[in-house]
Amino acid sequence: MNARDESLATGHIDLQHIQVTFTQQGSQFTAVSDVSLHVEPGEFVSVVGPSGCGKSTLLNIVAGFLKPDSGVVTMDGKSIAGPSAERGVVFQQYSLFPWLKVRENVEFGLKLQGMSRHERETKARTLLGLAGLLPFENHYPDQLSGGMKQRVGIVRALATGPRVLLMDEPFGALDSQTRVVMQEILTHMWQQWKISVLFITHDIEEAIFLSDRVYVMTARPGRIKAEIPVDLPRPRTPTMTASPVFTALHRQLKSLIREESLAAMGGELDANSLSASWHLGQEGVEALR
Numbered sequence: 446m447n448a449r450d451e452s453l454a455t456g457h458i459d460l461q462h463i464q465v466t467f468t469q470q471g472s473q474f475t476a477v478s479d480v481s482l483h484v485e486p487g488e489f490v491s492v493v494g495p496s497g498c499g500k501s502t503l504l505n506i507v508a509g510f511l512k513p514d515s516g517v518v519t520m521d522g523k524s525i526a527g528p529s530a531e532r533g534v535v536f537q538q539y540s541l542f543p544w545l546k547v548r549e550n551v552e553f554g555l556k557l558q559g560m561s562r563h564e565r566e567t568k569a570r571t572l573l574g575l576a577g578l579l580p581f582e583n584h585y586p587d588q589l590s591g592g593m594k595q596r597v598g599i600v601r602a603l604a605t606g607p608r609v610l611l612m613d614e615p616f617g618a619l620d621s622q623t624r625v626v627m628q629e630i631l632t633h634m635w636q637q638w639k640i641s642v643l644f645i646t647h648d649i650e651e652a653i654f655l656s657d658r659v660y661v662m663t664a665r666p667g668r669i670k671a672e673i674p675v676d677l678p679r680p681r682t683p684t685m686t687a688s689p690v691f692t693a694l695h696r697q698l699k700s701l702i703r704e705e706s707l708a709a710m711g712g713e714l715d716a717n718s719l720s721a722s723w724h725l726g727q728e729g730v731e732a733l734r
């Protein structure tokens with residue numbers, strides 16, 4: 446078995462019956478209720494759902510930053526007890542060290558792993574080259590665009606050889622054009638690495654474009670409402686977003702999330718009241734004057 450086959454055989458994430466409660470302003474509430482989900486080795490899985498449904502909470506549990514109140518979370522059959530280099534994390538905020546140059550940022554984790562200067566320089570330069578960032582290896586983060594910073598963040602997370610990549614709205618801070626390009630870059634990088642990815646996003650199109658499967662969560666308390674396989678061939682290309690399969694999936698996911706977004710607004714809004722509120726009639730218009 447070569448190194449690539451070995452990495453394919455690992456990176457299995459399994460969450461079973463996860464329950465999380467938080468306390469806010471002195472009162473407890475259930476943030477996540479009875480969530481079970483899995484990511485197979487080498488699979489790209491997204492989680493979508495309305496704001497506040499617990500998506501980041503689930504990612505933080507897999508990252509080992511947070512312990513659930515009940516339920517079981519494992520990676521390759523072993524209980525997750527805390528953060529580990531086996532699980533790389535990329536957040537929306539570019540968490541690069543501003544005082545280090547691009548290559549030094551990528552080398553940081555390798556240095557902690559005890560890799561020699563020569564080896565880590567070679568590895569960082571190879572990875573930066575694959576991400577089209579080699580010409581910027583000696584730049585500081587604040588000399589880069591948002592998209593480039595996030596590419597460096599992804600390369601840095603991948604450098605230490607994690608078996609799983611956890612991404613929490615990684616492109617959320619980017620403008621829509623850059624975001625689309627980043628999705629393409631990520632899907633190409635992922636095809637080369639074939640690493641397991643758990644990806645959190647608000648963006649339905651992004652979830653479909655990137656994923657093998659998409660989990661949809663309910664409004665708080667977050668549960669799994671649906672699990673949707675994405676039956677689109679790889680490699681993914683931008684033209685696929687106009688295909689009948691893509692548009693059907695988009696419609697299905699949009700409708701599932703809309704129901705939950707309305708529920709998240711407290712139940713006082715439903716489809717009828719939403720349209721009624723815009724048809725005020727003459728009396729309503731007068732009342733607003």
Ligand SMILES: Nc1ncnc2c1ncn2[C@@H]1O[C@H](COP(=O)(O)OP(=O)(O)OP(=O)(O)O)[C@@H](O)[C@H]1O
Nearest residue numbers: 467468469476495496497498499500501502503665
């Ligand atoms: N450490 C914490 N203490 C108290 N409440 C928390 C904590 N972390 C998250 N919450 C609350 O739990 C709920 C779920 O939060 P979470 O960030 O996981 O949701 P999300 O689906 O990722 O939201 P968004 O899409 O808006 O980023 C929210 O109501 C949030 O305010």
